[in-house]
């Protein structure tokens with residue numbers, strides 16, 4: 415993940431928690447390593463199950479200045495699924511747009527089966543727009559991540575403007591100006607969808623924001639809530655499981671301190687290459703627990719990694735299943751193997767090492783500029799305690815990119831503090847869906863704000879679970895959550911048609 419570049423290596427050894435977490439306190443919505451492997455996978459994947467056509471739109475580099483470079487063009491990728499689109503005689507069937515997040519757009523399209531499931535009912539056109547600087551939408555090609563000179567154009571405000579411009583152009587080209595647009599997004603994409611509705615109400619009539627932690631900024635939610643939530647997921651499965659994981663970190667450090675300890679860890683953790691830093695092992699283990707909590711789906715799925723249904727329960731079953739006397743590291747290693755090796759295809763694990771030669775990737779930049787989500791780890795969690803030190807974070811960002819983070823920019827630009835009070839009288843037509851098994855839910859909107867800014871919360875849901883395709887194994891509460899979403903969407907669209915027909919009468 416991100417910061418294993420040579421120049422930063424000495425810093426990693428000082429880190430009290432994840433090597434990566436100091437630079438971007440959230441364990442990243444999606445780790446770059448996962449994105450890379452998924453990108454590779456999706457290139458060879460059989461796309462016929464989600465049929466879409468691929469397009470490129472000449473997008474302007476900078477929407478907010480008129481400097482000479484601003485009008486430079488790059489090609490922004492978008493996908494369309496028009497199978498069910500019926501413009502009708504009045505050209506008014508809706509357009510559902512997925513506001514892409516930090517990864518290649520095919521990956522999000524493939525994991526947002528919900529939109530494909532509902533397209534026939536709404537006779538909707540589906541459009542998935544790739545976020546600038548990800549996938550193939552890189553404004554400076556291979557050099558896009560080179561420095562702040564190029565990365566400076568990677569901001570959420572530029573991304574939202576991209577979406578608005580592309581949507582307007584597309585509607586014009588399709589003679590679909592009268593079609594209502596609803597934006598959809600999950601995770602960071604959900605944050606973008608919600609913000610898009612607030613910033614561009616004339617372009618989108620509503621937003622469905624799934625697992626969107628728009629309140630994970632400043633001190634709106636307790637900084638320890640994310641890791642506490644991960645820990646609760648494990649603790650409610652089994653206190654023994656929680657306790658074994660919690661106590662394993664000291665065991666890990668103790669082994670590392672012994673003579674020949676690193677060789678022992680290399681062996682225990684079946685590392686492909688000799689492990690150099692105990693912190694890499696800690697990261698590797700922590701990442702398995704954090705990501706499994708995020709995708710603790712009630713059905714078998716392959717979002718981050720292929721996993722069985724209820725993977726947290728499965729991990730705890732592995733830990734609890736060992737006879738007494740077995741050491742904790744063996745237990746936690748086996749549990750983590752569920753995450754890394756459920757497919758059984760790995761002969762060893764890449765605990766260290768990163769294929770990103772610059773140690774740079776888009777989300778790290780975003781976390782070092784706008785997306786400052788402070789996180790701490792409390793002693794009540796199953797992880798090692800960690801205090802967020804803003805000064806250190808700032809220095810790391812300055813060192814890595816030569817930029818200073820703007821920790822209060824997001825809440826200044828989009829709001830967030832006292833969101834209920836603000837959005838009660840301003841804004842409408844946003845669904846915030848969350849599943850409480852997902853640690854990101856703690857930074858989400860979990861309460862209804864007004865009659866049209868609605869929170870749909872499931873206790874057993876996980877990271878944008880509602881966006882996955884319906885399956886025959888779906889529990890009732892999941893089907894009900896999706897049905898509630900469909901009903902609300904239908905209401906917005908009906909209202910829009912009603913409003914427009916009244917307007918055309920006058």
Ligand SMILES: *[C@@H]1O[C@H](CO)[C@@H](O)[C@H](O)[C@H]1NC(C)=O
Pocket residue numbers: 460461462
């Ligand atoms: C993709 O899947 C479809 C339907 O399952 C199949 O007919 C087709 O041969 C597959 N194509 C490739 C390249 O695997």
Ligand SMILES: *[C@@H]1O[C@H](CO)[C@@H](O)[C@H](O)[C@H]1NC(C)=O
Pocket residue numbers: 469470471472580581583584587
């Ligand atoms: C709309 O058409 C114009 C002219 O052909 C083209 O340049 C533009 O890329 C199209 N817009 C979209 C969103 O594809």
Ligand SMILES: *[C@@H]1O[C@H](CO)[C@@H](O)[C@H](O)[C@H]1NC(C)=O
Pocket residue numbers: 684751755757758759760761762763
């Ligand atoms: C991954 O799982 C397979 C099948 O269970 C097993 O043979 C293999 O040893 C595992 N890999 C590692 C590195 O543990």
Ligand SMILES: *[C@@H]1O[C@H](CO)[C@@H](O)[C@H](O)[C@H]1NC(C)=O
Pocket residue numbers: 793794
């Ligand atoms: C955890 O931290 C709290 C607050 O700092 C402290 O009161 C408590 O004693 C600590 N508990 C343990 C088990 O260290």
Ligand SMILES: *[C@@H]1O[C@H](CO)[C@@H](O)[C@H](O)[C@H]1NC(C)=O
Pocket residue numbers: 860861862868869870871898
């Ligand atoms: C918000 O209101 C809807 C009904 O409009 C209800 O179904 C839902 O449970 C409410 N959400 C919360 C978190 O209370």
